[in-house]
Amino acid sequence: RLEDLRRDLSESFNSQLKAKQASFEASLSESYISKxxxxxxxxxLQEVMFRLDDTEMQLLGMSEDQARLKKQLQDAETAVQSMRKTLDETTLQASKAAIERTKALNEKRQLEDELKHCQDDLRDTKEEKNALNAKLQEIQGQLQLATQQRTPPKRLNSSAGAEGSIASGYTSEELLLVAGRPAKPERTSRPENSSPDLGIESDAGRHSHTESQAPLPAPSPARPLLKTLELTRSMSNLLMEPKEEAIQELNPTSATTTPPHDCAKIEADYAELKRRYKQTRxxxxxxxxSIKSANRRKERLEQDIKQQIQKTNVVLKTVRTNMTNELEKSPSGGEVVRKSVP
Known part of the structure; x- marks a missing residue:
């Protein structure tokens, strides 16, 4: 019985052991699978954590990139605004330069018109001067002809010539006082019918009182003649001398004055011509x-306009280069910059 009991116990124990072992093996296999x-x-999970860390790093880098791009965008907008301002200023300067150039062209046209008027006035003045020179030459010719054709008066005998005769001038219209002048009494002995006006002795048998008013006869070769005016000087110097000096040169002892003649008119014409010539000059x-100064101003203005245009071209090229560089540096904000740039 003990053996049977032992056998039974051992069998039951073995069976329980097998069952436990089987359940342990089953649970072990299940736990291994779950492990x-x-x-x-x-x-x-570790991989996900790694990915999460990488994603967080990427997000952090992307946020930094976003901030940098925002800053670049703001800088680009500021640069675009400054470029627009510079472009507006350059356009304004170009407009001012165009206006100044238009004003300069208008001034140039006005100066050309004034120059044309001055040239016309100069031409008219030259023509008038030539006409006055021709008139002056004609008057000189008439004066020389009248001086050559004038009959020189005779001298008086003894001291009566100092009282009764006055030397004539050098023009044809300075006539001798022959008629209508009362006779002066003579202090020395002289013929009764001698001419008191001319101071020329007349023969009693040949001349009468009525014949003394007729044209003067040709001078006798035996009688001495008065000293005539030498026409060897230039006409300009002759016209500038006063009438009294010419009369004193003809007759230094004469105390009377001569009537006005054409020399005053010639002197007046010459003075007027000289005054007009000086005024025209x-x-x-x-x-x-004025034309020379206007040409200088025009050249200076043209140089300033050229310099402003060159500066404008340089500024525009610089603006274009800067905008191109900004667009190349910021490709993400390039579209915004392109939209903002006119």
């Missing part, structure tokens, strides 16, 4: 100076 799954899940010098 593997757990390990796999842990590995997956002064006007032409002023016009020439």
């Amino acid at each position: 593997n799954i757990h390990q796999e899940k842990l590995q997956e 002064r006007h032409l010098e002023l016009a020439y100076d």
